[in-house]
Amino acid sequence: MSVLPAPLAPTRPAFLTRTTPAARLVAGTAWLVAAIVTLDPIVPARLFLAAIVALWLWSGLPLRRIPARLAPLGFAILSLTVFSILLSSANGDRSLATMAQIGPARITGPAISAGLAIGLRVVVIALTTLLVFGPSDPTRMADSLVQQWHVPDRFAYGTLAALRVAPFMAGDWATIGAARRLRGLAPRGPVARVREAGGRLLVMLVSAIRRAERLALAMDARGFDSGVRRTHFRELRTNWRDWLTIVLSFAVAAAALFVAR
Amino acid sequence: MNAFPASRHSAELFRWRTVDIVVVALLAVAFGVVFWAWGTYVWAWGSFLGPQTESLLTGVWLLPAVVCPLIVRRPGAALFGELVAAVVSALLGSYWGLDTLLSGLLQGAGAEVVFFVTMYRAWNPAVAILAAAGAGIGEATHDLIVSYPGIDYAGRAAIGAAEIVSAIVVVGIGGWLLVRALRQTGALQTFPSGA
Numbered sequence: 001m002s003v004l005p006a007p008l009a010p011t012r013p014a015f016l017t018r019t020t021p022a023a024r025l026v027a028g029t030a031w032l033v034a035a036i037v038t039l040d041p042i043v044p045a046r047l048f049l050a051a052i053v054a055l056w057l058w059s060g061l062p063l064r065r066i067p068a069r070l071a072p073l074g075f076a077i078l079s080l081t082v083f084s085i086l087l088s089s090a091n092g093d094r095s096l097a098t099m100a101q102i103g104p105a106r107i108t109g110p111a112i113s114a115g116l117a118i119g120l121r122v123v124v125i126a127l128t129t130l131l132v133f134g135p136s137d138p139t140r141m142a143d144s145l146v147q148q149w150h151v152p153d154r155f156a157y158g159t160l161a162a163l164r165v166a167p168f169m170a171g172d173w174a175t176i177g178a179a180r181r182l183r184g185l186a187p188r189g190p191v192a193r194v195r196e197a198g199g200r201l202l203v204m205l206v207s208a209i210r211r212a213e214r215l216a217l218a219m220d221a222r223g224f225d226s227g228v229r230r231t232h233f234r235e236l237r238t239n240w241r242d243w244l245t246i247v248l249s250f251a252v253a254a255a256a257l258f259v260a261r
Numbered sequence: 262m263n264a265f266p267a268s269r270h271s272a273e274l275f276r277w278r279t280v281d282i283v284v285v286a287l288l289a290v291a292f293g294v295v296f297w298a299w300g301t302y303v304w305a306w307g308s309f310l311g312p313q314t315e316s317l318l319t320g321v322w323l324l325p326a327v328v329c330p331l332i333v334r335r336p337g338a339a340l341f342g343e344l345v346a347a348v349v350s351a352l353l354g355s356y357w358g359l360d361t362l363l364s365g366l367l368q369g370a371g372a373e374v375v376f377f378v379t380m381y382r383a384w385n386p387a388v389a390i391l392a393a394a395g396a397g398i399g400e401a402t403h404d405l406i407v408s409y410p411g412i413d414y415a416g417r418a419a420i421g422a423a424e425i426v427s428a429i430v431v432v433g434i435g436g437w438l439l440v441r442a443l444r445q446t447g448a449l450q451t452f453p454s455g456a
């Protein structure tokens with residue numbers, strides 16, 4: 001799919017590429033929870049530093065591509081921070097000193113600190129997501145969820161099969177557009193463009209459903225739904241690296257939350 | 262096992278056929294791509310409008326939670342569809358990734374509760390709108406805790422209301438119309454919804 005960014009895959013083996021995805025999900029959840037339970041900016045600031053260190057030393061991801069990848073997030077962070085400061089409930093508290101006055105809006109210290117905490121929180125979530133999903137591909141994720149968490153295998157591998165079909169949908173989108181132009185359906189003006197996109201989307205979804213039905217039929221023909229117990233081609237077990245990752249991430253989350261300034 | 266319409270009068274209801282799984286997963290993948298594009302190109306800019314206005318754009322995130330169950334009519338379709346869409350947008354590199362799983366869980370559960378209460382038997386526009394509102398409540402719960410915790414009560418009430426209104430319009434009404442349009446093309450013949 002040309003419009004989609006190329007996946008950020010690890011360029012070298014590293015500590016986290018040898019951990020299982022399920023373990024990274026647990027470890028990442030600890031940071032996610034630590035980042036969202038408090039409005040003190042020091043907590044996400046500490047987690048931000050920890051995430052940078054982990055990305056740098058243990059992820060195996062190409063570090064130079066990360067800033068460009070996260071650039072569009074800048075808008076969301078900026079607006080979340082600014083609006084959190086402007087609309088903060090602390091601004092109405094008359095006992096707090098005014099830090100700044102913008103027209104009718106009065107801004108207090110706690111409002112600024114909470115706004116920074118929310119901006120940093122989003123950065124921590126983005127970096128933690130890279131640490132969890134970056135080091136391995138969807139196939140390993142499915143293997144891991146089925147073998148370690150006993151997610152029903154038909155659902156995990158059925159989803160994986162659907163993921164493999166996804167690139168064809170981009171092709172369908174282009175073909176449908178060409179076919180409509182050939183029929184003289186050239187939209188003019190914004191309303192016509194939206195209607196045109198809606199029509200294309202509907203045809204694309206119909207084609208996706210047809211494809212999924214054929215795929216399901218082919219999978220059933222190979223005994224996908226036979227009910228026979230499935231064995232695993234790639235065996236995954238929770239290893240010492242997983243435990244170390246989980247213990248360290250919980251320790252870092254606890255330290256970020258509870259160590260005094 | 263069978264690629265043909267399932268009986269609605271037996272334990273078959275709880276048995277997902279392969280075609281149910283793959284169709285929900287593929288629709289969720291399509292919505293995951295839409296999520297990613299929406300989050301990157303529309304939502305990121307819309308966020309300059311301020312949280313209350315921006316919340317009117319959030320309904321799009323909930324489409325799989327209502328559209329998938331309306332098509333396959335199986336228990337768990339709301340949760341499964343919304344979670345797969347969340348995982349796909351995370352795999353594509355949505356910045357919210359991990360947090361999307363959390364919100365996907367709450368949104369899917371919000372819609373699932375409504376379908377559960379109907380015992381997976383009623384599939385009319387009213388149920389679609391209620392399920393959309395349920396998903397919207399799940400979404401608002403998440404967003405008010407994660408994205409807007411410091412904002413004053415009036416502001417948060419406005420954000421929550423805007424998200425639920427957006428859910429009802431985009432997902433309840435829009436999602437139901439989408440499924441109806443799909444049915445009219447004949448694409449849903451394999452499913453109870455297309456009969």
